[in-house]
Each structure stands twice: as structure tokens, then as C-alpha cells.
Amino acid sequence: MNAWYWTVLIVGIVTIFIVMLCLSRIVITCTYRHVAKDDLLQLKVQLWRFTIYKFETPMIHFNEVQQSVTFTEESESAGADKTEKKKWTWHTMIHFWRDSRRMLKQVVDLKGKVYAFLAHVTVQSFSWRTELGTGDAASAAKIAGLLWGVKGSLCGYLGTKLKWQKPPNLIVVPHYQAAGWAVSFSCIVSFRLGHAIRTGIKLIRARKAHAQSSNDSYQTG
Template sequence: MKYILLALLLPFLIFFKVKVYITYVHDGKDDDLSVKFTLLFGLIKYKIKVPVLAIDDESPSVFYKEKRESALGTKEMEEKFTLHRFLDDMKHFERFVKRVIGFHTIVRKFMKKVSINEFYWKTLMGTGDAALTGSTSGFLWATKGNIIGIMANYMKLKSEPKIEVVPEFQQMTLKTSFKCMVSFRIGHAILAGIKVLRHLKKGRTLFKVNTDARRDMNV
């Protein structure tokens, strides 16, 4: 019955909204990150959960366990995210952006269609020094305020963001809890993807023409 309903609603999916729930909690040495996607009033769900996130002592890398849940089942995996992998991914992304003409414009137009329905970010911190704790908490307030300003400039704020910084002057500690829910229509995401693919082809053609021109000049 569930799949029959999905088949009937398939042509209308572009008008439905995808809701993305992001939750992150850091309590001392423990981390818990989860990202959940829901569609059709929760009929379709996909969840990524990272219950373990730690620094590897043997190498400059981050070790994490990942659990993915969907209608197709549950999948668990363990990975290490190294600095080399991060730099390599950044290089690939940089090359991709250069080949997509107007990439920033496409992303900016899509982000204008994204709504922030909930935003909560609380941080409790202490450095062990009262003066340093006071200045650090002020820096955190300013940083969070700037982040909200950037989000308000690029996306739609449907509710008032709630941020909090609690200084702990008596001890060294760092705890933070973050919760965010954003939504956008599938049609807008599909349209942005089509634009990226179309401009990617143009960028490849232009890149090839410029390369051939340079080769001709060097002959």
C-alpha cells in the first residue's frame, strides 16, 4: 500500500517539500551527529547517524562510525577522515566550481528558496581562566551572530534563531548542542541540479576551447 501511494504521488513530488533535521551534541569527549531527511509528511525517511567521532592517536585523522537508516534497511560503516583526503576533496571541488559557469549564482538562487524553520545553538564553555573565558565567550557570541546574519542574507528565516553562550568561570569545559531544521521543495533542488549539469557542459566546452587555443599558440 505504501509503495502504491508513492507511485501515485510520484508526478507530484516536485511540489513537495523535503525537511532536513540536523542535530549535533558535544559533551566533553562524546559527540553525536545525526541528519534526517523526511518527505511526504514523514512517509519517506532517510537518516544518517554518527554516534562516534574521535581523533585518531596514530595519525592526523578523525575516526567516525556511521549508521544509515532508510526503507531499504540499515547500513553501518567505519571510516577515517584524514587531512590528505580533505585537501584532495577541496581540490576536486575547486576544479568542479571552475568548470561550472555561474556556479555561485545558481547556488545563491537555490539558497533563497531554502527555509530555516528552526535554529538552536547553545554552548557552555570555560578555559580555566576567568578573563580568558569572558573574552572567548564574547568572541563566540559575535561568531554566532555573524553566522545568523549570513544565513538571513542567503536563506529565509521562518522563526527566530535561538543562540546562547554560557561561560563557566570555575573550570575548563566545552559542551555544545545544535539543532536545525531546514526545508525546500524538490522541484527547486531538481532545477538547480539541471542548471549545474547544463553549465558544467558549457564549462567543459569552454575549458577545452581555451586549452586548444593555448596549444595552438605554443606550436
């Protein structure tokens, strides 16, 4: 009787914990700022208001001669801090672009499942401010108008795929006399962990099925 009681109790507690975990929301905060030669990119992932992952790149340096990008990556996961200096060359970026295209093609093939997940993603806040100047008033005005159109179209498309708690804050400030540009971006999104797990399982199964069908077609061909 005692063993049965403890077994039921443990199973019940584990079940309740799993249900609570699946219903819990993952909150992702992403910010980026570029002013003059200073860059700052931050990414934070939270669960139950605890930070489970943090990523920060306080400096991004573009080397036009070597055609490379050097940045310092500071990350924190499970309480462990890690600082690493990385360098992306032109060849590294090409490989990254090819891998991204391959992954994007797979996502497009499975877009129904991806869109189903995006429908459960909530955008809590979205702010995108751009200041730009070319030194010429006419060209600055044209670029500002073009940028307004790009921002509006992008947010309009995302508005059909995601749930927004409030309208996005889009700002474009043209400088008609000075030359230069500055960007500040901030976005907070959240989704239930259960939806992410379910979508991940569906994508893995679909990729395995696609790979199996491709192998069968190759062998029969």
C-alpha cells in the first residue's frame, strides 16, 4: 500500500510539473543598437522570469581590407559565463549563407507547420528606429521614404503571421544636412514551451520522412 501510494504521488507530481512546464511561456528579448562605430547586440531567453540564456556582442568590427567581421561574444547559460572572440571571413559568410538557404528551403517545404507555430507567438513589444543622412536633402528624403515602405511592408506581413499585443513602434528620422546613420531595435516575443516542443517534434518527423522518401526515390531511380 505504501509503495503504491508513493508511486501514484510521484507520478502525479511529475505529471503536474510537465503540464506546468508545457504551459509556461518562453520570453525572448532581442535588442540591437548602432551609433557611429559602436554596436551592441543582446539576446536574452527567460523562463519563469529566470534568465536561462544570455548572449551579448558589445563590439562588431568590419575590416574592409581583409573582408572580415570581428566580434566579441559574451554568453551566459546555466550560470556559466563565456567570452569568445570570433572572426567571420568572406568565405565563412558564404558557407553560412549556403547553409541558411538550405535550411530555409526545408522550412519553406514545411511552412504549414512553421506558420501554425508562429500563430502562437506573441509580440509583446516591437520598436525600430532609424536615423539617416546623406548630406543631400533630396536623396535623404527619398531613402527615408523607401525605408518607411520597407518597414511598413515587413511589419504588415509579420502582422498576418504573429499575434501583436500592441502596434509596432516604427520611426524614421532623416537628417538633411549631416551624413551618417544610426539604428536602434528592440523586440520582445513569447510563446508556450509546449507549442515549441510539439512543433520541433513535427519538424523532425517531417525531415526524417522527407529524407527517407528521397533515399527511396534515389534507390528506385
